Amino acid sequence: MAHVGGAPLSLYWAVARRSFRRYSTYRGATFAGAFTNTVFGFIQAYVLLAVFRRRDTIGGLDVVDAVTFTFVTQGLLAIVAAFGPLELADRITSGDVVSDLYRPLDLQSWWLAQDIGRAGFQLMFRGIPPFAVGAVAFHLRLPAGPSVWAGFAVSLSLALAVGFAWRFAMSLSAFWLLEVRGLVQLMGLVFMFFAGFILPLPFFPPALRDVANVLPFAAVVELPVEVFLSKHRALPDLLGVVAHQAAWLAVLVGTGRVVMVRAWRRVVVQGG
Amino acid sequence: MGLIELDGVERDFVVHRRVGRVRRHRDVVRAVDGVSFTVEAGEMVGYIGPNGAGKSTTIKMLTGILVPTAGSVRVAGLDPQRSRTELAMRIGVVFGQRNQLWWDLPLRDSFELLRHMYRVPADLHRRRLAEFVELLDLGSFLDTPVRQLSLGQKMRGEITAALLHGPSILYLDEPTIGLDVVSKSRAREFLARVNRELGVTVVLTTHDLSDVERLCSRLMVIDHGRVVYDGTVDDLKARHGQYRTLVVDLEGPAEPLVVDGAEVVRVDGPRQWLRFHRDRTTAAQLIAAIASTTAVVDLTIEEPLIEDVIAGVYVGGAPDRT
Amino acid sequence: MVETHGGPTVAEQAVIWRRLVGARIRADWQYRTSFITFMVSQFVAGFLDIVAIVILFSNVDRLAGWSVAEVALLYGTSNLSFALSDVFVSEAEFAAHHIRAGSFDRFLLRPVGPLLLLCGQEFALRRAGKVVQSVLVLAVALTQVPVDWDLPKAAMVVTMVAVGFVIFGGLWVLTSSIAFWAVEAREVANSVTYGGNFVTHYPLEIFSGWLRRLVTVVPLAFVSYQPTLWVLGRRDPHGSPAWFAFAGPLVALATVLVARAVWFSGIRHYRSTGS
Structure with a gap:
């Protein structure tokens, strides 16, 4: 049996499943969220249609790409969750995290398992419905063939992990800051903007594009959506995208771990 | 005429029970089932019963928050259903587990806000507050943010907040919950004085029956939405405690x-x-x-x-x- | 209304509101780091909105015939209206929070209307960050649009911001009322309020027929699109009547009346179901 941080993998699997089930109790909120994402998708789609009345392509995207982009990102919004959940930060602020630190398991893996359960639920009930409704009203593009679907699955999984690693690292700042909600809110906006949520990154002027390229956020939204739009069909190209995402994942997970060890030492030294 | 009069009051709730995965079944549950009683001005009444017996439902109807399904309610000569805001001036309410004070501000600020809400003239407010500060010994923590107060101090603040506009009726829902022995007995002593000296009619729901034993001359027991006992505590013991x-x-x-x-x-x-x-x-x-x-x-x-x-x-x- | 006698006068209500807001600000100021970060993030959120519009216009010179300055005028006025409603009225949505937590009863035990209490008690000055940002955008837009400013046009700009504020405020109250019937579904309201804010950033003519008809009824079209058409001397290519530009105040009044009726019926429903 494989072990992570002194606990069997089956434990993390159980955590993920429980997290999935917990989210499934918020039916009303889930429906409301999917509805709101759909409405925003429609509004944004009409704006893009107006833009493409004067242009055939922008940064390699045609009108169908752009509208598809919109509905995929609306679907990703809840999955990637730039603004939270902030349970970990809350537990740190309240001091409850101390009891987590004494458990015979790896804190980061534990929260990752939680997040996988959450993201799985959001994928099914917040991700797919806006896209499906959008596909009824607009001409949307699906991945061209099973290999692109497979590439998208890999890229999306990495995107979720990068998003998680980012939030984990942000949440740990609660060990040093009294209040992290404001900071997460502010960083969430930057995240959203440079990830391509507000507008596809190919629309950005070169200078902003350069900024986006050196930030990890494109790995969370722009890249998986490009894969979805079959922009990286050639295998080397796809591998390049995946490697880019994996590199960011390694950087953020590593940062999270370093910060976690420091925070842990701080708790031990100061007695919580 | 009684200060509080209930006549054949009923209250139904509709609950949706899930049958299988999707279908839902609609049930009507009668939480209060034909309650009638009269409370005279100046009484101190314990209103008790097990969880779900209909206690808080009754209190909600007395305050006008909830409308009865059938029967009539009159409080201080008003119909709570129609004159909720007018009635609000004449009642004070303390929910033991809910806070009406401004968490991050000193008690004094909460009292001042309530003064404006209830339009109490400044000099009358000052006089009343001084009286409560003395009675409840609030002086030492009047300027401390509520979040830093102990449970007992908070409860004293809550009771004061409920009385500053000079209501003639005070409803207390679990007022001593979570308090230590000393705070409990202080709160009781104070409530007894409020009833005796200010003539405020008190209706108390509680799990702690020693509250009722110490404070209330009259006890009403409600079970399954009906009043199953209405009389004195001594009488109850004599009749049922053989x-x-x-x-x-x-x-x-x-x-x-x-x-x-x-x-x-x-x-x-x-x-x-x-x-x-x-x-x-x-x-x-x-x-x-x-x-x-x-x-x-x-x-x-x-x-x-x-x-x-x-x-x-x-x-x-x-x-x-x- | 049944519950008017014994209630406070308008002047007394204003005093109560002012006191509640004062208390709220004093309380929030104890957590000033958080307060300031939130205010800044509100500013940034609005700022990124307008950046996105500018980025769109870096790819096309006109959107349905509107220049970037013209869209900025539309954005500035409607966003300012929304930001003001966000500061002063959006607190109504805390009804859902209090219903869920069981603390809404407390609001009904006061001799003051629950809406006034909510708007005072939950007042969020930090949302003013968006007001500042909108004013800046509006100021720039006013100097950049090809308009010969005169008194009627200036008055129209002021009126449309006020009308927009009232319409958005009405929508906040209206959508917050959903909580009285279905506390979980209340978040659908976001698609009307925030969605409404988003729609009004753009000339409505870019939307398809059903959406345009919807926002005319809802009535987001009167927030800034119709009056801005008049200020810019443009016509709606889809042929909405010209007098729509002046219908704002009446539409706003109607919105308030509908919102008020729905809110009160929500409270009646709450009191009769005890949910």
Whole structure:
């Protein structure tokens, strides 16, 4: 049996499943969220249609790409969750995290398992419905063939992990800051903007594009959506995208771990 | 005319029960089922019952938050359903587990805000506040943010907040919940004075029956939405508390004693508890009977606990049936 | 209304509101780092909105015939209206929070209307960050649009911001009322309020027929699109009547009346179901 941080993998699997089930109790909120994402998708789609009345392509995207982009990102919004959940930060602020630190398991893996359960639920009930409704009203593009679907699955999984690693690292700042909600809110906006949520990154002027390229956020939204739009069909190209995402994942997970060890030492030294 | 009058009040709730995965079944539950009573000005009434008996539903109807399904409610001559805002000026409410004070601000600020909300003239407010500060000994923490107060201090603040606009009725829902023994007795003492000296009519719901025993001359027991007892605490004990318990300490562990007119309800080492009916035998007879067969080291008589008496009322008004 | 006698006068209500807001600000100021970060993030959120519009216009010179300055005028006025409603009225949505937590009863025990209490008690000055940002955008837009400013046009700009504020405020109250019937579904309201804010950033003519008809009824079209058409001397290519530009105040009044009726019926429903 494989072990992570002194606990069997089956434990993390159980955590993920429980997290999935917990989210499934918020039916009303889930429906409301999917509805709101759909409405925003429609509004944004009409704006893009107006833009493409004067242009055939922008940064390699045609009108169908752009509208598809919109509905995929609306679907990703809840999955990637730039603004939270902030349970970990809350537990740190309240001091409850101390009891987590004494458990015979790896804190980061534990929260990752939680997040996988959450993201799985959001994928099914917040991700797919806006896209499906959008596909009824607009001409949307699906991945061209099973290999692109497979590439998208890999890229999306990495995107979720990068998003998680980012939030984990942000949440740990609660060990040093009294209040992290404001900071997460502010960083969430930057995240959203440079990830391509507000507008596809190919629309950005070169200078902003350069900024986006050196930030990890494109790995969370722009890249998986490009894969979805079959922009990286050639295998080397796809591998390049995946490697880019994996590199960011390694950087953020590593940062999270370093910060976690420091925070842990701080708790031990100061007695919580 | 009573200050509070309920006549045949009923209250139904619709609950949706899930049947299978998707289908839902609509059930109508009657939370209050024909409650009638009158409370006179100046009374202090304990309104008690198990969870879900309809206590808070009744209180909500008395305050105008909830509209009755049937029957009539009149409080201070007003119909709470129609004159909720007007009634609000004449009632004070303390929910033991809910906070009406501004968490991050000093108590004094909360009181000042409430003064504006209830349009209390500044000088009258000052006079009343001084009175409460004195009565409840608030002086030392009047300028401390509420979040830093102890539970007992917070409760004193809550009670003051509920009374500053000079209401004629005070509703208290679990006012002593979570308080330590000292705070509890202070809160009780204060409530008794509010009732006695300010003439405020008090309606109290509580789980802690010692609140009722200490404070209330009148007790109403509600169960399954109906008033199953309405009278004095003493009367209740006399009517429903005919069982007493004799506790005997023997020289050593022994088989449960066999005595006419009593039964052993508990054995713990050398100590045995014998329950007996007041009308069938007396403690003296019982002691004599036991002493004639067994050596007794010590003995005490336990009066019926109000909890047990009321538990008897819940199960059908006959705790003395065998 | 049944519950008017015994209630406070308008002046007394204003005092109560002011006191509640004062208390709220004093309380929030104890957590000033958080307060300031939130205010900044509100500013940034609005700022990124307008950046996105500018980025769109870096790819096309006109959107349905509107220049970037013209869209900025539309954005500035409607966003300012929304930001003001966000500061002063959006607190109504805390009804859902209090209903869920069981603390809404407390609001009904006061001799003051629950809406006034909510708007005072939950007042969020930090949302003013968006007001500042909108004013800046509006100021720039006013100087950049090809308009010969005169008194009627200036008055129209002021009126449309006020009308927009009232319409958005009405929508906040209206959508917050959903909580009285279905506390979980209340978040659908976001698609009307925030969605409404988003729609009004753009010339409505870019939307398809059903959406345009919807926002005319809802009535987001009167927030800034119709009056801005008049200020810019443009016509709606889809032929909405010209007098729509002046219908704002009446539409706003109607919105308030509908919102008020729905809110009160929500409270009646709450009191009769005890949910």
